Amino acid sequence: MAAPTPTPEPEHAPDDPKAARVKARAEAKAKSAALADVLAPVKTRTVLAQFVQILASAATVVPFIGIVELGRTLLAPGPTDTGRVWLVVWLVVGGLAARALFAFLALAITHFADLDLQAQLRIRIADKLGRLPLGWFSRTSSGAVRKSVQNDVADLHYLVAHAQVEATAAVLSPIFALIYCFILDWRLGLLAIATVPLYALTYSYMARDLTAEMEKMDTGVARISATIVEFIAGVAVVKTFGQTGKAHRRFIDAADEFNDDFAGYMGPMLRVQAITTVLISAPLILLVNLGVGYWLVDKGWVTPIELVGSTLIAMILPTALLTVSTAVHTRQQASAAALRIADLLAEPELAVPENPQVPAGHDVRIENVHFTYPPRLGMPSGVKALDGVSVELAEGTVTALVGPSGSGKSTLATLLPRFGDPDSGSVRIGGVDVRDIAPTELYRHVGFVLQDVQLLTMSVRDNIRLGRPEATEEQVHDAARAARIHERILELSDGYDTVVGDGAHFSGGEAQRVSIARALLADTPILVLDEATAFADPESEAQIQQAIGALMVGRTVLVIAHRLGSITHADNIVVLDRGRVVEQGRQDELVANGGLYASMWASYEAGTTRQDEKIALGAVGSDEVAR
């Protein structure tokens, strides 16, 4: 009898308040730790600024003392003691000046600290991006990366430059002033803060669930940012195919979701603010202080001038409390930003070998490789792309990877230049595991020309000699000639000096030939090639094929083949299906085998014949031919 299949545990126990609380606590702890880690480089300076702000806050109380002392002197019976009046006036002026000076100093310290921190973080992030595996970039949207580098780093500004100093001022200035109130009379001290406990209790009770709402809102902003970048990147295709409505949908969905999250946060937040602000509003404080204060004066426990002094102090409390709550809010926002930065900084880097080795030869041996893409939004379990693949590439031979879409061709090919490392199994070049080869050494051995051609905003010449900056003009021209792009470059306004994107606008096929020239010049003995010619017209395609032909000579080549016609002479054809090698061999062997390749070949030939017939009848345009 078959064993009963255990019921899988649900990933999240829904609506379990205890689990939710534990999770929330763990997240809050992670955020605090992330924030502390990100802010560590400026900690000493922010503490120093807070100390300076303590002095400024202490000076805040001097004008209040001055007012009471002035009142006492002026209202004292007999002639006015002008000497004492002047003394008090100078004291007040001195107090105000000291407060302004210390407050300025504190903010200057934090602003300079913030400038340094932003620069350091951007450098750390850029450095990190340089050490992440190339595969990370294809998994992560450029919108999310931009948000980390720009918005998240900038979100820390208010926290570092303002919030900590302002919160210190907001807490300590009233405390110093209140101490003075209590010195005047303990009843006046209590009266000044009479409405604060009510405010604090109401606020914390009403705002207890808002943190989660704010996080949702933050995630929403990241999602909108990512969809905008994706939408803009693909806008030409979208417009051409009249799919504006569909393509908008992802953005609209993200925006709608954000609207809901925003309303979910702002609605309760406004309610909290409206109710709690009344409890610390100036009229209510004035009413309580003057009403009860009149009674204290009437009883003879305090003098009217003391009541005026303490009432003025009570009036600064609302501003102070609002500053504190803004600082708390900013801290939450900055914590979320810090967590994203910390997450990015904690992404696993491409492991750099401690004792790097140099490959002895240029054969490639892929042994029992398994590879699973990490889980991501909407795909919690990850995708197993390679399932025990073994392939050997003899030195100087051409190996073609074929197989249905999604069979793992790109994943396998990009393991050679370490876009990612396999979960198990190994990729060896010249007998050395690619993980034991220093990255710079590896890229001297392995070059790649992929579908997504990246030309940088620099001169065409610099684009071509990216992998070999010391190349001479002649070598650059030779590579461009071999890649069938030299003539086209000479037609540009400034020839090889033309800057890509400014004066040089290449078609897809031309850009591909520039990247082939780049690979030719880099002259790596091993080459990973994606021979997609999707954008090319027949003439351009023929040129690309010639360029690729030039590129393949004398190298160990792994080519991802999309059109079987171009790889019939490959030394080995590896057929992948669902992450496994289902057959391999030469073209004639595989066709004779009658397996997956044979059926792919049959439909390829049938397609080509149909295309030829259509061309003969004049029924297709040139771009259709290219497809």
Ligand SMILES: Nc1ncnc2c1ncn2[C@@H]1O[C@H](COP(=O)(O)OP(=O)(O)OP(=O)(O)O)[C@@H](O)[C@H]1O
């Ligand atoms: N970045 C990624 N994150 C998650 N899954 C991925 C990622 N890239 C590819 N996959 C999945 O891994 C599997 C293999 O994909 P891969 O791109 O290697 O196949 P392919 O044969 O090159 O496909 P195609 O011919 O369409 O380019 C597919 O199921 C694919 O959906």
